[in-house]
Amino acid sequence: MSLEALNEQVKRDLSYLNFGGPDWVRPHKHPEGHVYDVIIVGGGQSGLAAAFGLLRERISNILLIDENPEGQEGPWDTYARMETLRTPKHLTSVDLGIPSLTYRSWWEAQFGAKGWEEVDKIPRGDWMNYLKWYRSILNLPLINNMKLSLIEPEAYGMYRVHVERNGYPSSPLFARKVILATGIQGGGEWHVPSMISDKLPRSLYAHTSERIDYNKLKGKKIGILGGGASAFDNANYALSKGVSEAHVFVRREKMQRINPIRQMEVSGMIERFHSLPDSDKYDAINHFFKHNQPPTNDTFNRACSWSGFHLHLGSPWLDVESSDIGAVVTTPKGQFSFDYLIISTGLVTDPALRPELKLVENSIARWGDKYKAPAECANPLLDAHPYLTPGFGLLSRDDKGKKSLHGLFAFNYSALISCGIAASALSGMRFGIPKLVTTVADQLFLDDREEILEDFFSYNEEEFTGEWSKQEENIDLEALQGK
Numbered sequence: 001m002s003l004e005a006l007n008e009q010v011k012r013d014l015s016y017l018n019f020g021g022p023d024w025v026r027p028h029k030h031p032e033g034h035v036y037d038v039i040i041v042g043g044g045q046s047g048l049a050a051a052f053g054l055l056r057e058r059i060s061n062i063l064l065i066d067e068n069p070e071g072q073e074g075p076w077d078t079y080a081r082m083e084t085l086r087t088p089k090h091l092t093s094v095d096l097g098i099p100s101l102t103y104r105s106w107w108e109a110q111f112g113a114k115g116w117e118e119v120d121k122i123p124r125g126d127w128m129n130y131l132k133w134y135r136s137i138l139n140l141p142l143i144n145n146m147k148l149s150l151i152e153p154e155a156y157g158m159y160r161v162h163v164e165r166n167g168y169p170s171s172p173l174f175a176r177k178v179i180l181a182t183g184i185q186g187g188g189e190w191h192v193p194s195m196i197s198d199k200l201p202r203s204l205y206a207h208t209s210e211r212i213d214y215n216k217l218k219g220k221k222i223g224i225l226g227g228g229a230s231a232f233d234n235a236n237y238a239l240s241k242g243v244s245e246a247h248v249f250v251r252r253e254k255m256q257r258i259n260p261i262r263q264m265e266v267s268g269m270i271e272r273f274h275s276l277p278d279s280d281k282y283d284a285i286n287h288f289f290k291h292n293q294p295p296t297n298d299t300f301n302r303a304c305s306w307s308g309f310h311l312h313l314g315s316p317w318l319d320v321e322s323s324d325i326g327a328v329v330t331t332p333k334g335q336f337s338f339d340y341l342i343i344s345t346g347l348v349t350d351p352a353l354r355p356e357l358k359l360v361e362n363s364i365a366r367w368g369d370k371y372k373a374p375a376e377c378a379n380p381l382l383d384a385h386p387y388l389t390p391g392f393g394l395l396s397r398d399d400k401g402k403k404s405l406h407g408l409f410a411f412n413y414s415a416l417i418s419c420g421i422a423a424s425a426l427s428g429m430r431f432g433i434p435k436l437v438t439t440v441a442d443q444l445f446l447d448d449r450e451e452i453l454e455d456f457f458s459y460n461e462e463e464f465t466g467e468w469s470k471q472e473e474n475i476d477l478e479a480l481q482g483k
Helices: 003-016 045-056 103-111 113-118 124-138 229-240 260-267 278-291 297-305 399-405 413-423 426-447 449-458 470-480
Strands: 035-041 062-065 146-153 159-165 173-180 188-190 205-207 221-225 245-249 309-312 319-322 327-331 334-338 340-343 347-349 408-410
Touching: 003 103, 003 124, 035 045, 035 426, 045 062, 045 124, 045 426, 062 146, 062 173, 103 113, 103 124, 173 426, 221 229, 221 334, 229 245, 229 297, 229 340, 260 278, 260 413, 260 426, 278 413, 297 309, 327 340, 347 413, 408 413, 408 426, 413 426, 426 449
Parallel strands: 035 062, 035 173, 173 408, 205 340, 221 245, 221 340, 245 309
Antiparallel strands: 146 159, 159 173, 188 347, 319 327, 327 334
């Protein structure tokens, strides 16, 4: 099958499902402009899948916005530096159960079914190309180079969405519902230890989430802080670009070997996580954070194959300082000098860190408001996460803030404790998107409940047009009596 043939197959499959049928949502008005039923912030894999899910529910008055240029949505062509995805290739995700929309169908349409079994993991660049095709074949309404700057609740029961277009303030948008499909960093900010940010000039370090020009580091010696998968991804990438030495520093004495996501994928922990009591959710994500995600075996082995790769276990950074040539790092096992530092220390989640939420963040309920963990397992990093509904809706700390949060959804990494990895890992997407879409659709329906029911009760359009006369009735009776 060619890609052109697959395109036709997708259209045919969707037509069998009556995809693209008439909307059922009642239009709303605002004196200053068009009102979208839903605005989705983020045009990466989560935003695209959410849009497709809403369209399948016959909610088409939607808009996606993304701050990046077309083709650079999400991490895949920006700061992700792994060679392949870590997710097993057979897991489905954004296709939402449509076989012709799966990555495998897209891949086989170009390279043939025979070669699929030889694929180990999905190459990062191929995944991004698949998402571009997915957006195109579904004709999803995405505007690029548009950045969300502020969400302002309105008296009309909707949101004024302040945006910038190509770096300049633009006319606001209006929406009844807003979905923050903003990825890993969308619930807070990337974390750089203050020991580094307070003591070193910005020219000496970068976080792995940034766009780093490794070509400028050719022949240089770099130090990488962190033992997770992204630390090894960056070590490999840097060495492939000509960095002379890449030193990875891990605070643990031994490399982490367990990936809890693999167990979650087969145990029901992804699709049923929302049904757990709060104590179990809290304990589960505490355990998840302890393990995090180790590098894949092929990534680790690739790193070890470079002559310039060095691994330092049991070596947390105790201090850093600038020097004439770069930065000096102090560890329990000695001091090391580097030309440049790469920080792979993850992120911190807290709605207060998001500038677009500054008008509502004080009302947003956190886990620390709703659940008091036992002292032996209390974790302030977990407590700062927003406390969400099973459908990813933000909740208020009190009655006062309910109205301003009704219609805001966090389909990003900040949903981790409330909803598990359904919004933060590719393997959870096929379970998370239906819950999100159902909740959004239910809200839209119930918001207009009175008008919808009024229309239902007053509906009097006659459908049956048959006629029955007394003469015909008598004839039928005579026939039945044998006359």
